[in-house]
Amino acid sequence: MKKHVLILEAEGGSDKWLDGHRLDTMPIANAIIEKGFEAEVLFFRDEWVDEIFTRALEKSSAVIVRINPGNLVNGEDKLFDMLRRLYDTGILIMTHPDTMINFGAKDALAKLADTDLVTTDTYAYYSHDEFKESFPKSISYGIRVLKQNRGSTGSGIWRVEIADEKVTCKPGDTLPMETKIKCTEAFDNHVEYHTLGEFIEFCKQYTDGENGMLVDMRFMPRITEGELRILMVSDAPIFVVHKKPADEADAFSATIGSGATYTYHKPEDYQNLVESFVEAIPMISEKLGDIKEPPLIWTGDFMLDTDENGKDTYVLGEINCSCVGFFSHLDMGIQDKVADEVIRRITEKHNC
Ligand SMILES: Nc1ncnc2c1ncn2[C@@H]1O[C@H](COP(=O)(O)OP(=O)(O)O)[C@@H](O)[C@H]1O
Ligand SMILES: [Mg+2]
Incomplete structure (x- = not known):
């Protein structure tokens, strides 16, 4: 067993402190070192992929990834590919790209719709046609929240409700495209009024392209x-x-x-x-x-x-x-719990 953990970061981005690292990165590295392992922090760049791969292969039992894919200039493809290849050599990857994606x-949410964690009327659409076909019906059941897959902090997360007083629909009806709807975006709670048809066309951006999808779930008023x-x-x-x-x-x-x-x-x-x-x-x-x-x-x-x-x-x-991240909670010793878990997984894998 190699008592070495490699921690990967991206350069730049708003999650960095004055020393160029995320605020919680060095505390994690130091906690690992205090527990008798080596820890090394490297920055990931596409052009360094071979060197990082070789270094991890030679030295490390585990790689911790502290990279917000949004901070990588060319996206996460090369990083994810490298991590998968390292995993195939027996190195632990925390967190493995497939786990991160899944x-x-x-x-x-839609995959958990048949469990108690989520309401059963939670759906995922992977194409514009699927969305266009299903959403005019799902909104007849009540106020819905649509969620795009990309982005965070509420962008492309829309609460959608019927704003047409003339509309009298029963649950299960398919609403006409001319129906007026009120759409509120979670990013800043701003409100827009559209016809259902206009809004469905606007949402095409969310299902288009790689990993495009829309989740359609019931609005939880509480x-x-x-x-x-x-x-x-x-x-x-x-x-x-x-x-x-x-x-x-x-x-x-x-x-x-x-x-x-x-x-x-x-x-x-x-x-x-x-x-x-x-x-x-x-x-x-x-x-x-x-x-x-x-x-x-x-x-x-x-x-x-x-x-x-x-x-x-x-x-x-x-x-x-x-x-x-847990930037504002370093005093709670979360870094120690992370270090303990990393070392537990390494020792478990090597049966010692
Ligand atoms: N089904 C829902 N009912 C009520 N509010 C919701 C629902 N889904 C999301 N929201 C609100 O929208 C916010 C953003 O949605 P979320 O799914 O967390 O996306 P993001 O990735 O942008 O954080 C949530 O923090 C919550 O306040
Ligand atoms: Mg959220």
Whole structure:
């Protein structure tokens, strides 16, 4: 077993501190070193792919990826290809690109629609035709939220509701393309009015191209009470963030840029939610692609709902695992938990 962990970062981007690293990178490296392993941080560039590959092959038992793919000039293809090749040589990759894609893509929600985590009327569309065919019917059931796969911070996340008072539709009807709709974007809670047909055409950008898709889920009105984000290190819950949308008429977005307020809690403060999420991880991993280990650092976001007995339930809104940070929580020792988990996985793999 090589007692060496390689940590990869991208150069530049708004997630960097004065020394060019993400604020949580060196603390992770130092925590690994304190536990008796070597840790080395390298920057990934497409043109350095062969050198990084060779170095990892010679020295490392594991590679930790701290790269927001948006910070790579030419996208993630070369990085993902290199990581897959390293994995095939027996090096642990945290987090493996396939796990990142399977957990982090918005259609994870549709893949979990037959579980208690998500409502059954959650759909994914992979082409414009599919969306155009299905959405005029799904909106007859009530207010919907459409989610694009790319982007984050609420861009291309639309709450869509019928704004036409003349429209009298029964659930299951197909609405005419002329129907007036009100669309609110989670990015900044701004409102636009369109006809259904116009908006469907506008949404073509979201299903076009690689990894294009739209997820169509029911609007959860209790989002105004806040979204609950569980930050996880592998299968251990670390903290829960309560993200309350701005107190404005149309606000439904829990993103910080839209004016939501964040409060941090211990996992014990949301024991039921956290326990049921942790219990569900093996099932989630299986449904999302028979994944052996959960992502290294990841989050699950939940919204409140009410069951038929008036009891609170939770609905999964999103999983994030592409380079989740814990910048403002270094004093909680999360870096130690990350280091412990990395070393646990390495020693387990080498049976010692
Ligand atoms: N089904 C829903 N019902 C109510 N609000 C939702 C729903 N889905 C998303 N939202 C709101 O929109 C925000 C952004 O959606 P999200 O799926 O988290 O996308 P992003 O990747 O942009 O963060 C959420 O934080 C939440 O406030
Ligand atoms: Mg989100």
